[in-house]
Amino acid sequence: MGNTRRPDDVNRKWEDRMQRRWNTAGAIIAGFAMLATACTSGTGGGGGGTSKGEIIVASDQPTSGGDASDGLPAQNGIQFAVESAGSIKGFKLTFKGWDDTVNGNHDPQKGAQNIQEMIADSKILGMVGPNNSNVARAMIPIANRASFTMISAANTNECLTQTFAYCEADTGTTPAKLRPNGVNNYFRVAAADTFQGPAMADYAYDTLKFTKVAIWSDNETFGKGVADKFSTEFTKKGGTIVVRQDFDTKTTNDWKPFLTDAKNKGAQAVYAGATSGTKICIPRAQMKGILDGPYMVPDGGVNAQCIKDAADNAANLYGTVAAADANQNPDAKATIDAFTKRFPKKEDVGSYTFPALDCANILIEAIGRAIDANGGNMPSREQVRAAVAATKNFKGTTGTYTFDANGDPTSPTMAIFQTKGSPLDWLFVKQFGVGG
Amino acid sequence: MVGSLKQARIAFVEAPIGRLVNLLVILAVLYVIFILAMKVVGQGPSYFLQILTFGVANGAIYALVALGYTMVYGIIELINFAHGDLFTLGGFISVFLLPIFGLDASKAGTAGIILPLLAVFIVTMLICGAINVSIERVAYRPLRRAPRLAPLITAVGMSFVLEGVMFLWKGPFNVPYPNLLPTTGFVIGGATIGVKDIFVIVVAGILMVVLALFVSRSRLGKAMRATAQDQDATELMGIDINRTIAATFFIGAVLAGAGGTIFGLYYNTMVFDLGFSAGLFAFTAAVFGGIGNIQGAALGGLLIGLITALWDGYMESTWTQVIIFAILILVLVFRPTGLLGMRVPEK
Incomplete structure (x- = not known):
């Protein structure tokens, strides 16, 4: 690919070439625009009306x-x-x-x-x-x-x-x-979240009999809020939060330092305040070999993606859902x-x-x-x-x-799920009315 | 008259304040180091060793990606924003290749994975290299003599294109990467050093040594260094600079492809927009060590990995990013060309 370039030509050639490129670029952009509008033209509408x-x-x-x-x-x-x-x-x-x-x-x-x-x-x-x-x-x-x-x-x-x-x-x-x-x-x-964090804290302390838990959150409104409320309730009951960390999940890939710290400080389980979009169950996979014990999540993690992300460590997950189980x-x-x-x-x-x-x-x-x-x-x-x-x-x-006057349900329900069975799936554990 | 008054005021007001700020910064740094040291002592040596292991493994991956940034910058002074996405693409390509080479979770940890895995590495690296050479041909070479901002913007564009392609290919979800490496480890001084950690450090180390030897010893390496110094003189010497620059992009992408594969094997998960944050830190690592300097990029990557692990392990992880960039600013204040300094081409 020998390139013999004559310096006096360079500028004019450059301009010519740029002109051609602009034309190509214009065509490509127009193509993309057409494609984009074709894709977004909505569903909806529907045929002619019934009577009224x-x-x-x-x-x-x-x-x-x-x-x-x-x-x-x-x-x-x-x-x-x-x-x-x-x-x-x-x-x-x-x-x-x-x-x-x-x-x-x-x-x-x-x-x-x-x-x-x-x-x-x-x-x-x-x-x-x-x-x-x-x-x-x-x-x-x-x-x-x-x-x-x-x-x-x-x-x-x-x-x-x-x-x-x-x-x-x-x-x-x-x-x-x-x-x-x-x-x-x-x-x-x-x-509301005023119930969700505490519901899991109560379950961890009263039913699972844990006294030492490590907590991390994604530092977002929901994740941090639910983690804080878990922390308050768990401490009130007499438990100890041995480690608490808030991560920027966009830039964090490695939870192992946090998990090792948690293990060294005697954590029996980990509570995560996050959602699928903020890598909630990725740390669960990294817990393997570092910290045995359950992993507890709010409703943002009670889904199939969490089980996938937790990979070969997806058993023994506990999650809350802020509504009753229809089943x-x-x-x-x-x-x-x-x-x-x-x-x-x-x-x-x-x-x-x-x-x-x-x-x-x-x-x-x-x-x-x-x-x-x-x-x-x-x-x-x-x-x-x-x-x-x-x-x-x-x-x-x-x-x-x-x-009620605020728009909240007068008798909200909290449900707890656990991953069990083969293949692993979220199975109902119990549900109870909260507030009201 | 007015000018000298102004100068006098600046000399009077700013100097003491400047000194005060310097003093405060130094005190703050000392305070942070003190707190960190107290915690390190408090939590014992085995925990420290464990955190260091995580940090070095993480840093080795950053270093591999940082090398690509620094090589391209060194030769044509372009910040190749698409490089982080090439790293992710390496992970995606290798996860696609694994089943083709007969690798799945059932073979995890057996000796039978070594040869196929080597093949996956090589094919992934070659594909990434070919893609990066094409990117250079299409998006950067036509703009080589254009104003500096133009190729920078096409680099940002290429980054979005690559992310878009991966989004369409694998969707928005985390892509599981089979856990092929043995999950066992050696206990040294109370810390568990996993086979995975050793694998990452050794493979990344080998690649970096090979690269360093290549650039310093081979003919092409010499051509690269010459092109970085003076393109016109290099061309006059009969060296094909287009080929040399393409080779630089190829090697950078080979390392990124290897980095992506190592990342997948280590963390067992990939996501389409991983390249944004990985690229950001790798680029930071390159600046840290002195952009354009190959040893500097490796050192910078290692340091960022260590700082992240130490801060996540001992302090509040909310501040990890802040600390990394605060240290970067401090380094740049005292050494504007980075830790090891850039070999500035004379022009």
Whole structure:
């Protein structure tokens, strides 16, 4: 590849070549742009209306990123509920799903953009979601100004609905600030994090009989919050936290120094405050050969990805889920069977599939009452919001739901799961009512 | 008049404050070293040895990646942002090759893995090298005489392209990497030094020694050093600089490919955007040691691995990144060309 270059030519040639390159580059970019628009042109829509018209139930979940192992199963639940209902009081019901993932991770700004798109479509009377509390924080104020109803199955951050002294400092906002028009439009069926960390702490101390535990968190709102609350409750009971570390999981690959430290200080188990997107179960694989004993996770780790990440050390994991297990409810069997027929794959169902299905059904039922209140006509979003707020003793697959003034369930449930069996899977251990 | 007044004020106000700041920095550094030393003594020697082992193994991987940055910078003064992603790509390619060479978890820890694993290493390294040479041909060579910022931006672009390709290939999830190496270890002074740790350190060490010998002894190595000093004079001597630069990219990528494979074998997990953080630290390591300096990159990588492990093991890991970059700033204040200094080409 001998390159004989004549210096006097160089500049002109350079310009010529650059011109050609710009043309090529332009063509490539145009091609990409076309490809991108072709890919994103949405699902949704649906055929002509049944008699009175069409009502759309929307959802927002992380369905493509690192949290898709939680987001897709939840979206399946919502879609199933809408498809099963088919229509409500003469209106055709349609499902339309949004994805809040950017670059493989859930993204609050994408969530905000999604809810604006939903609000712009007058057929959409409410939505189910999102999955992540920080996404909810970006969406609620926008939805609130439009009296647009949101019901989440999996948001657990307590500051979304309840006012605590630390909310402003920890999350930069308060429930009042999130609701600029002063009327609550956000509801959830999940138990708040004020219960989740302590529930595992109680289980570790009372049932598993541990007195020394090491804790790490991903230093995010959810992970750090749930780890702090575990720590407080466990210490209150009389246990000791032998090591506590917060990691930047984007740049951390090696948990072995932390685990070795924990072992040397006598830790009997490790509690992780993180999610699948923040490598929650990667340290579990590294525990092998360093520290024997269980690994405890919040709901962000109770999924198939965690078992994969824990590799050959996936047994003996314990996890909390901030909602009841539908399988424990005999009345839910028919629904579960029908769901499994529609979504047969193992990874189609997750711990928040049926809570999300219940959220969708609460919304649909409330839309029905709002139609009645409006004399059988298309109700306003405010009428739907008021109907959801008035929901009383709604019998779902995961429990009976009534919302309090904050939008929280009046009798939330916490469930504990453990990895067992061959092949390993998350199996139900027990569940109990919290608060209320 | 005004100028001299200003100067006088600067001399009056800033000098004492500057000295005060220097003093505070020195005190803070001494305080941190003191606390760390107390904890090291408090937790005993075997724990210290254990943490050092983790640190050296981790640092060896950073060093391999840092070498690629430093070689490319040394020869054409380009920060090849895509290099970290090439490292990840090495891991992805090797995890794809493992079953082809008959390697799976059932053979873990047996002597039968040695030859196939060697083959996986070589093929991965060659593929990575070929990819990097193509990247150089397409994205950097056409811009070699363009303003300095242009190839820098195409490097960022290539980084996104590689990440995008890996995202489409394996998805957003952590990709499990089979645990092939023996999980046993030797107990020395109360610390367990795993076969895995030894493997990482030995393989990385061999590659680095071979590289150092290659650059200092071989004809091509000599051509590289010449090209780094003066491209035009080198060309006049009849050396094909395009070929020499392509060879530099090839060797850098070979090391990155090996690094990715070692990372996979060591941590048993890969993810498509791993290259961003790995690349950031490897680049930092290269600057630490003196960018353009091969021994410096190896030293810088080792130091970053050690600092990370020590800080994670003894102090609050929230601050690990802060400490690494604080030390980097301190080093650069006192030695602007890095620990070992860059051999600055005369131009």
